[in-house]
Amino acid sequence: MSLYYVQKLLYQLNRDSHTQQRYREDFEGLLAEYELDDEERDALRDGDIGLLYVMGVNGQILMHYSALIGQEWHEYIEAMKDGVKQHGPVRGGLYTLLEERDQ
Amino acid sequence: MSLVFAGVCSHAPGITGRAKLADPKLRDDLYASYDRMRERIEATKPDALIVVAAEHFANFFMNNMPAYCMGMAEQYEGPIEDEDWLAIKRRTVPGNPGLSQRLIRSVMEDTDLAYAEEWKFDHGIMVPLNFLTPRYDLPVIPVNINCQGPPLTPLHRAWRFGRALRRACDEQPERIALIGTGGVSHWPATPDSGVINEAWDHEFLDRFINNRKDALLSYTDEETFRDAGQGGFEIRTFITVAGATEGSIGELLIYAPIPIFAVGCTVAIMNIGERPATEALLETA
Numbered sequence A: 001m002s003l004y005y006v007q008k009l010l011y012q013l014n015r016d017s018h019t020q021q022r023y024r025e026d027f028e029g030l031l032a033e034y035e036l037d038d039e040e041r042d043a044l045r046d047g048d049i050g051l052l053y054v055m056g057v058n059g060q061i062l063m064h065y066s067a068l069i070g071q072e073w074h075e076y077i078e079a080m081k082d083g084v085k086q087h088g089p090v091r092g093g094l095y096t097l098l099e100e101r102d103q
Numbered sequence B: 001m002s003l004v005f006a007g008v009c010s011h012a013p014g015i016t017g018r019a020k021l022a023d024p025k026l027r028d029d030l031y032a033s034y035d036r037m038r039e040r041i042e043a044t045k046p047d048a049l050i051v052v053a054a055e056h057f058a059n060f061f062m063n064n065m066p067a068y069c070m071g072m073a074e075q076y077e078g079p080i081e082d083e084d085w086l087a088i089k090r091r092t093v094p095g096n097p098g099l100s101q102r103l104i105r106s107v108m109e110d111t112d113l114a115y116a117e118e119w120k121f122d123h124g125i126m127v128p129l130n131f132l133t134p135r136y137d138l139p140v141i142p143v144n145i146n147c148q149g150p151p152l153t154p155l156h157r158a159w160r161f162g163r164a165l166r167r168a169c170d171e172q173p174e175r176i177a178l179i180g181t182g183g184v185s186h187w188p189a190t191p192d193s194g195v196i197n198e199a200w201d202h203e204f205l206d207r208f209i210n211n212r213k214d215a216l217l218s219y220t221d222e223e224t225f226r227d228a229g230q231g232g233f234e235i236r237t238f239i240t241v242a243g244a245t246e247g248s249i250g251e252l253l254i255y256a257p258i259p260i261f262a263v264g265c266t267v268a269i270m271n272i273g274e275r276p277a278t279e280a281l282l283e284t285a
């Protein structure tokens, strides 16, 4: 698990046009610059919002990434809900506290 | 001159980006409230607008996260978000680096403040500017309080930062307007998006409008997260404005819970009041 680097890649991607260009033209090269495990790389290759949410990516990063990949708002919300259904509760980050609340 | 205006407003990206999906009456009332705020700002003839924001990882990340940072650039750019998603076109926004530098020096006498000569605005600043300076002709000085990546600055420090900011503004020859933008309760960008704790919001806004310092500073982050969500951490921006207007009370122009905007949309103006004896206050703090 390297939630920090997943978020760092998305942070750079959300804000920086050069990183966005690399995302389009050399995504594998971009991925290789961050310390990620296989599941994280696959989630990023697939633009898997649901899994990224479950991994614990901060929503304020995830929402901008969702916009970048062209999702509609309702698609974004549904993707997170589906992610929890499919992969179980949030594993890391701030939202693990929400899981505690709901129990 | 001094601080000539102070207020707070919401900045949720849905306010512009999902405008068509909202109840038109609620949306138009909200937009009218932003307009009233804009008119009040314009009436004070400001030379610059300080925006105390709670950005969402547009510039600051957990590799090097300042608790407080002020922009010191000639110009800024934004939004970082997809233009169609936010329904705000990307553009440059003028700054005032000389004024920034004087404010930073003054605030640093009391509060450690980082500065940045590069800064990209996200919805947290662009949505308020879209309504308040629609011609983007007023120099903006951005301030960020980290409200997203804990550990976060304690509320009493946000208050004190506001007081230091007030003193810094009052020392300058320019006429300065100040807005804070942020929460109240919301669960932004999560599956709980659209949940709004109206009772919590009313209580918080009552404390804010009446500038009840002790009550404002009594929230713990655990309570805030439980009752007001991650978005509730952004009350720090309101508390900074309350600190800058200590002893004054405010006027709530609107509070409208609009679920598709994911927040109880708020626009409020604080009366500036007499220039406080901040030197003495700072000594006794």
Ligand SMILES: [Fe+2]
Pocket (backbone or CB within 6 Å): B011, B054, B056, B124, B182, B183, B234
């Ligand atoms: Fe926000």
